[in-house]
Amino acid sequence: MEERTQYNSPGYTTFKMKLKKLIGIDLNSYKEQIHRRTHELMSRWGCRNYDEYYDMMSKDEKKLREFLDHLTINVSEFFRNDSQWWKLRDKIIPELIQKRGTKRLKLWSAGCATGEEPYSLAILSSVCGLDQMNPVLAADVDQGAIAAAQRGNYRKANLLNVPKEYLAKYFSTKDGGATYDVNPDIKRRVSFKKMNMIDDAFGAGFDLILCRNVVIYFTADTKAKLYKKFFDALAPGGYFLVGSTEQIFGYQQIGFVSAGPFLYTKSK
Numbered sequence: 001m002e003e004r005t006q007y008n009s010p011g012y013t014t015f016k017m018k019l020k021k022l023i024g025i026d027l028n029s030y031k032e033q034i035h036r037r038t039h040e041l042m043s044r045w046g047c048r049n050y051d052e053y054y055d056m057m058s059k060d061e062k063k064l065r066e067f068l069d070h071l072t073i074n075v076s077e078f079f080r081n082d083s084q085w086w087k088l089r090d091k092i093i094p095e096l097i098q099k100r101g102t103k104r105l106k107l108w109s110a111g112c113a114t115g116e117e118p119y120s121l122a123i124l125s126s127v128c129g130l131d132q133m134n135p136v137l138a139a140d141v142d143q144g145a146i147a148a149a150q151r152g153n154y155r156k157a158n159l160l161n162v163p164k165e166y167l168a169k170y171f172s173t174k175d176g177g178a179t180y181d182v183n184p185d186i187k188r189r190v191s192f193k194k195m196n197m198i199d200d201a202f203g204a205g206f207d208l209i210l211c212r213n214v215v216i217y218f219t220a221d222t223k224a225k226l227y228k229k230f231f232d233a234l235a236p237g238g239y240f241l242v243g244s245t246e247q248i249f250g251y252q253q254i255g256f257v258s259a260g261p262f263l264y265t266k267s268k
């Protein structure tokens with residue numbers, strides 16, 4: 001790698017500053033792998049330095065979109081790591097309903113990507129008998145991913161973990177069975193919002209927050225700050241679910257109590 005395209009070069013520092021102004025995302029919060037990805041894209045387009053790549057992206061919407069796609073990695077699926085979901089359905093949501101009733105739960109999919117996670121949560125909220133007054137907040141920094149989520153149309157590959165009875169009840173087939181639309185009653189339960197979790201305020205009083213496969217791309221420092229923000233956003237007795245390869249180091253210092261694998265709670 002040439003000096004002028006290295007991780008700690010002045011060129012990369014300026015690139016990150018300009019990009020923060022352009023897209024509102026600070027690459028300093030992301031691990032070094034993001035730099036490698038940036039560099040791969042630069043090489044693909046024959047850019048010799050960061051200035052050239054920045055100029056290209058600022059003039060060409062498609063190139064900017066491509067960069068964002070590499071940065072945000074929107075891969076998801078319905079009921080990803082399904083055993084966690086069945087625990088939410090059979091234990092956590094019923095317990096929350098018992099404490100708070102069916103009308104007042106605040107649920108949040110943080111880093112919702114193209115919608116599979118918040119719609120999975122909305123399906124379980126229907127299955128568990130929550131009424132529609134409990135909208136699932138679905139937030140992501142990527143407006144393109146949110147737009148796809150709002151369309152709510154998915155290929156079979158994203159739906160492999162969906163139990164047959166849920167598929168029949170909560171989806172309609174389209175394109176001769178090649179894709180599935182999420183039914184309107186489930187769509188109505190989800191409220192999408194563009195949010196940069198690193199910079200934006202979170203709100204408070206959430207009963208259940210899912211933040212899965214998002215912070216794995218962030219530096220340790222950014223992760224620690226985010227976990228504290230999530231803790232503060234939870235209502236007492238609320239739950240926080242992370243991804244199946246993740247754990248919160250030093251969760252006790254933040255105030256979390258472990259509630260099983262990948263699940264934390266805020267004691268009352």
Ligand SMILES: C[S@@+](CC[C@H](N)C(=O)[O-])C[C@H]1O[C@@H](n2cnc3c(N)ncnc32)[C@H](O)[C@@H]1O
Nearest residue numbers: 072074076111113140141142196197212213214
């Ligand atoms: C791999 S997807 C995870 C989707 C889903 N949570 C799951 O586990 O299937 C990661 C998502 O995090 C989002 N993301 C990355 N940085 C973010 C930030 N600073 N604020 C909000 N969302 C962010 C990306 O746009 C992407 O949609």
